[in-house]
Amino acid sequence: MSARFVWRKVVDLARIHTEKPELIRAQVRSLSRQVPVLYVLLLANASALAYTHYGTAPDWLTVYAVVLLGVCCIWRAYSWTRAGFEINDIDACVWHLRRIRLMAAVFALLFMAWAVAMFRYGDIYQQGHVAYFISITVIGCIFCLVTFPPAALLLVVFVLVPFVVYFGFLDNEVYIAIAVNMALVSLIIVHIITSYYAAFSGLVTSQMDLERQHKTTLELSEQNESLAFLDALTGLANRRAFFAYLDDAVTTAAAQAETQSQQSDSFAVAMIDLDGFKPVNDVYGHPVGDELLIQAGKRLRAILAGDALLARLGGDEFGIILSDYEDATHLITLGRKVCQALNQPYALSSGSVQLSASLGFATYPTVARTSNALFERADFALYHAKKNMPGEAVLFAAHHETMIRHDSxxxxxxxxxxxxxxxxxxxxxxxxxxxxxxxxxxxxxxxxxxxxxxxxxxxxxxxxxxxxxxxxxxxxxxxxxxxxxxxxxxxxxxxxxxxxxxxxxxxxxxxxxxxxxxxxxxxxxxxxxxxxxxxxxxxxxxxxxxxxxxxxxxxxxxxxxxxxxxxxxxxxxxxxxxxxxxxSFVTPLAVTERSRRIVKTIIDMCTNLEIDCVIEGIETQSQRDIVIELGGRLVQGYLFxxxxxxxxxxxxxxxxxxx
Missing domain, CATH: 3.20.20.450 (EAL domain)
Structure with missing residues (x-):
């Protein structure tokens, strides 16, 4: 590494890069948080040194000088707390950086001179405190200024170098050892300043690149805003569009009712779930599952028209906001039509698959008057359909509200x-x-x-x-x-x-x-x-x-x-x-041949797999006898x-x- 290269490196570190406004802003932003800490550190350490020398050194050193230096520190700390508010003014930022570079030299000389003056007083312990004060304080201050090398390097030049020289020529082996140690520490600190600043400036550059990329992304997003409301797989509206539309529908209906002093127009929210989709997805794979969802979306789009919003909410769940309907009977009829369409076999690339669909309706304003409440009640109606009436449509009613309250x-x-x-x-x-x-x-x-x-x-x-x-x-x-x-x-x-x-x-x-x-x-x-x-x-x-x-x-x-x-x-x-x-297979055993065949099949399968098969719910002697006849051995029920x-x-x- 040539001397010219090293010199260029030092010069580059020591100057303010006015050609990099974002770097300057980042330095001011960092210093506005760190410089007040620096001055607090200076004041606290100086007060501690003055305290240990009080009564030994003159009052002008232990009292008046500390008060004066403290006022200067408080003033500068306050100035830097306000620097963060001027972050968008590049000229003000440059002024602050030039000011801190000057102040670093001035304060370094003032505190160094004050500490050396204190060194002449007191015993070896008090003099040792002076050496400790200078070393620990300047290192702390350098790390507070590490994002701004011009000021940090000035502290090395105006404090650490004189410290090494001064204590190196004292006729005391301990102080000479401290001076040698600080010389080595000074070299390490210069290396740390160089490395940290390179990482800091690199991070600022990366952030600028990310911001430019983000800006580009925002521009593309604005150009394709409509795509943000579409489900990429089915081409239907997505969850975001569904809830935005629902919020608007509720707001519009409520405002209409308030301004016209009459009941607002009603609309319905529907939730649809494909019963059995997950097993199909697990067995045949996600590509086949996606193919099924696309076909289901097409069937729904073919049935629903007019002012209805059809959305895929995620997974195998679809949502509908329907403003054009006559009454509850119309909703149930439409719901059954939707379920019947989705219940038909799907011709997929891996073969034919059949599943069912359940649907839940909730109406505004009869059932609820907020978007969240409407969605929750439509979802509850869907849950009720899946649990009690799979493959059917359920309209949320008063007794469902009672069930919700009971669950609550x-x-x-x-x-x-x-x-x-x-x-x-x-x-x-x-x-x-x-x-x-x-x-x-x-x-x-x-x-x-x-x-x-x-x-x-x-x-x-x-x-x-x-x-x-x-x-x-x-x-x-x-x-x-x-x-x-x-x-x-x-x-x-x-x-x-x-x-x-x-x-x-x-x-x-x-x-x-x-x-x-x-x-x-x-x-x-x-x-x-x-x-x-x-x-x-x-x-x-x-x-x-x-x-x-x-x-x-x-x-x-x-x-x-x-x-x-x-x-x-x-x-x-x-x-x-x-x-x-x-x-449910045991109850009709005495009257249904199909149930007997199903139970027999399960028993035989368990026998072939060499696992136990327990027949639950046996309540009559005839059920017991049939189970034994079918080959069942392990039984459980009220009969026993x-x-x-x-x-x-x-x-x-x-x-x-x-x-």
Whole structure:
């Protein structure tokens, strides 16, 4: 590296780059935060030095000089706090930088002279304080000015160099060592200033490039503003456009009603969901799923016309804002027409696929008068349709409002309840009809609310899951189960239900295994029951959790098998230890040949896979006989035993001990 190059480097660092206005603004912006700190540091350290020399050095040094220097520091600190407001005035920024460069030299000389004058007084400790004051203060000030090398280098020249020279020629080995040390530190500081400034200026340059790119992006965005409101896949309006249109519709209708002193025009909001889309997407892949969504969008566009806004809200969910309708009957008729169109088979590149669609309506102003409330009620109507009337259209009505309020009451009761006292477990055995023995016991949650009385699990668990409280319920119930299991015979196996949220959270499955081991219970005694809802939510996470549970010895069963999509992919990839056939197939066994064939198929499949098959919901002797005839072995239902509390379980345990 030549001397000329080094000299050019130093000159470049020492000058103000007026040709780079953004760099100057960045330096002023940084200094407006750091320089006040610098002056506070100067004043604090000078006050400490004056304090240790008070009574030893003259008052003009320890009092008057410090006061004068302090006033100067406060004045300069105040000036820099206001410099940030002039950041857009490049001339003012240059003036501030030139001023700080001058002030750095002036203040460096003043404080250096004052400190050297103090060095002549006091004992070795007080003189050592002077050396410490100069070294630590100047280093702190240099780092406050590191984004502006001209001022930082001046401090090196006017303070560190004289410091090294002055203390290097004192007839004291300690001070000579300090001088040599500071000489080395000075070289390192110059290197740090150079490196940091290069990084700082580079960052400013990068930010300028990003701002230019952002400006270009904004220009392109303005030119293509209409595209921002379109769904790229289907060509329909997107979620952003849907809610913007909905907000405008509510605002316009409310303003019309207020100005005209009459009831505003009504309109309807609809939510549509494709039932079974996720299994299709999982099995055939995303390209086929995209193809299906495109066809669904075309079918909807063919049915809806006029003033209706059709949007894809995300995934397989569509939204409609319909201003041209006559009455509720018209809405239901239109909804059924939409569902029927979406229920028709889809001719895709991988073959023909058929699924169904559910729809929920909410009307303005009958149901709600705000966009959020309308959307929530349309979504609730959709949820109600999917749960109770799959493939149909549901119009939000007064009894749905009652259901929402009831769910809200349950939510509040859950939040305010002492769940450790109000929750309990009932137990229902699973029998082996060939031997008459109890195969295992299912733990069933019960909630006896102080405020609401007994609440069905089918009611409070969905609310708890929706509000994020289900994890707390699981922890309370599972902890209680483990405590009770410690008192039972070791060969008693128990199944415990996990929510869809539980099974997709890795921390929860890890906690379950830790609790089993902490209670000294063999994991082989536990079977965790999960429903198909969990796989629809997050298949990959559910698969990981199930494998984790099974790898630690626990068993996993698929509950309510048959009522969802019951994809064989789930059975194959998730490697269940047991399938539990839903009671909806058992109830019509005595009168429906189709139900018998379905149950027989599931039993045979489980036999071939060498996994257990539990037939749930057996309530009559004829159902029992048919299940045995079909090859069923493990059964559960009121015919054999109703869910019971712990005292009844103890008697059951006594029977088990005799087996």
């Amino acid at each position: 009451q349950i939510e509040q009761a859950l939040r305010n309840a002492d769940l450790s006292q109000e929750l309990s477990l009932h137990y229902q055995p699973v029998f082996d009809v060939e031997t008459g023995d109890v195969k295992s016991i299912e733990a069933l949650a019960r909630w006896d609310s102080v405020l609401m009385g007994p609440v069905s699990p089918a009611t409070f668990f969905p609310v708890a899951e929706k509000t994020g409280q289900v994890g707390m319920l699981t922890e309370i119930l599972f902890g209680r189960l483990l405590r009770e299991m410690r008192e039972w015979p070791e060969h008693v196996s128990v199944s415990f239900n996990l929510s869809a949220r539980d099974i997709v959270l890795p921390n929860m499955t890890k906690w379950l295994i830790e609790q089993i081991k902490a209670n000294g219970i063999s994991p082989e005694r536990l079977t965790f029951e999960v429903t198909e809802t969990a796989f629809l939510r997050d298949f990959a996470a559910a698969r990981t959790s199930i494998r984790y549970l099974r790898s630690h010895g626990a068993r996993v069963a698929m509950d309510d098998f048959g009522i969802g999509y019951s994809s064989l992919r789930y059975v194959h990839e998730l490697e269940f230890d047991c399938l539990k056939v839903d009671r 035993a109703k869910p019971a509390k712990r005292p009844v379980l103890k008697r059951l345990s006594a029977i088990l001990k005799k087996q």
